[in-house]
Amino acid sequence: MKIYALYFSPTHTGQRIVQAAASGLALPLTEYDITLPAARKQFLAAVPQPAADDVVLLEGPVYGGRLCSLALQAFGQLKGTGQPAVLLALYGNRNFDEAGQELYDLAVQTGFRPIGFGAFIGEHSFSQTLAAGRPDASDLALAEHFGKALREKLSGTAVPLKREQIPFCPRTPLIRSHGQVLKGLPGPDVDNERCTGCGRCVAACPVGNLVQNKETGKAENTRTACLHCRACARVCPVQAVDFHGTSYAWLIQNCQENFGRVRKGNLLVL
Ligand SMILES: Cc1cc2nc3c(=O)[nH]c(=O)nc-3n(C[C@H](O)[C@H](O)[C@H](O)COP(=O)(O)O)c2cc1C
Ligand code: SF4
Ligand code: SF4
Known part of the structure; x- marks a missing residue:
């Protein structure tokens, strides 16, 4: 049994959570980091499929309340055969909105059996103050603890998660408008x-x-x-x-003012 970890992590917060969770799982780790174009191309050209007894870790960042589409595209190339899957979404202290269920649906469609979901906080890519420095030591300790709890779950019957256990929050008009603003920049x-x-x-x-x-x-x-x-x-x-221009400045200010006052916790479902 080993861990098959597939992730997309431009600013490395997700990568650090994957590695901490894997260390808690305490199994040999094979990492497929598909962040950079060459690695993604190589992966997609000949997708290495997980072995029947692997534990699969899928991780990507939340962009505009959804899971980053480049991550989802790659995850969709996997052909699962009922392997247990751990789903991880990294977000910048606002919300992960629809990303968790999006990831869950894809994992099930591609033939996996989700046994754990984690929404972890990482420093917001737009800002140096929003969730600054996260994941920090306590986030990483929690990710490792999550890995240990998953290991324990795997040693038992490992009942799969139900879709309704994954929190879902429809994207607000403000978040949709952020996405539209970004598209034009x-x-x-x-x-x-x-x-x-x-x-x-x-x-x-x-x-x-x-x-x-x-x-x-x-x-x-x-x-x-x-x-x-x-x-x-x-x-x-x-x-x-x-990144210059008033639209960037507005986005950053808006995110910091609305979502920077509270330190959010990580959310784990087992
Ligand atoms: C285009 C874009 C959109 C984002 N949208 C959200 C969002 O909707 N909610 C949120 O909390 N964080 C959002 N973030 C912040 C990222 O989810 C966060 O910084 C994450 O830790 C990045 O992961 P990485 O370091 O693995 O690349 C966004 C970041 C980018 C670049
Ligand atoms: S912000 Fe744009 S240009 Fe900079 S690394 Fe990300 S995708 Fe590339
Ligand atoms: S902008 Fe210039 S100095 Fe900065 S990282 Fe890119 S190549 Fe290096």
Whole structure:
């Protein structure tokens, strides 16, 4: 028996929760990190299917109250044969709305038997104050404890979860409007004066939206696709990547003001 973990995690909060839960499960771990384009392409070209006695961990970030579609697309390529599945959604202290049930439905459709669901908090990609520094030590300890509890569940009859056990909250008009605003935005600007051409942002982009200029080596936004995940800004050592414009400022301010006052807990269903 081993853990088959499949995840998409541009700013690594989900990856850290997966690894902490896996450490609690205390089984050998095979990780499929499909965040970067090359890894995702390789995975999708020849999908490694879980073995019959694997425990499957599926994890993705919540974007606009739903599970990130790139994660869902990859999860949908799996062909389960009734393996127990642990479903994990990472969200930035607002809400995970429809993401939990979306993940549950896909896991069942692809042939798995969900035995655990966890909605964990990770620092909000848009902000340096919303859920700042999370998952922190107590979140990671809880994820590990969750893994231990799952291990115990697996040693018994491991009754599968029912759909109605997964919390569901329909997305509000405000959240739908956030999504519409984001769709029209171009992604980051690169400050050419600051950029040293180190290429870290290019390497961190999950959709290949940033490239290095062939002549100058400096990073450029191709404006072909942007998830607004901010992985690029987080890795830049000289703060040359930023998101300008009043729409970004409004979104960030709105999220921080409305959802930044309360430290939310993680939600576990076993
Ligand atoms: C485009 C976008 C939309 C997001 N929407 C939500 C949301 O609806 N609710 C929420 O609580 N957090 C939201 N977040 C925050 C992420 O879910 C959170 O930062 C998560 O920890 C990112 O996971 P990762 O570090 O594994 O990439 C959003 C982030 C992005 C980039
Ligand atoms: S360019 Fe967009 S998609 Fe790429 S890392 Fe930056 S924010 Fe994420
Ligand atoms: S990470 Fe920063 S310095 Fe490095 S290429 Fe990107 S923008 Fe330039």
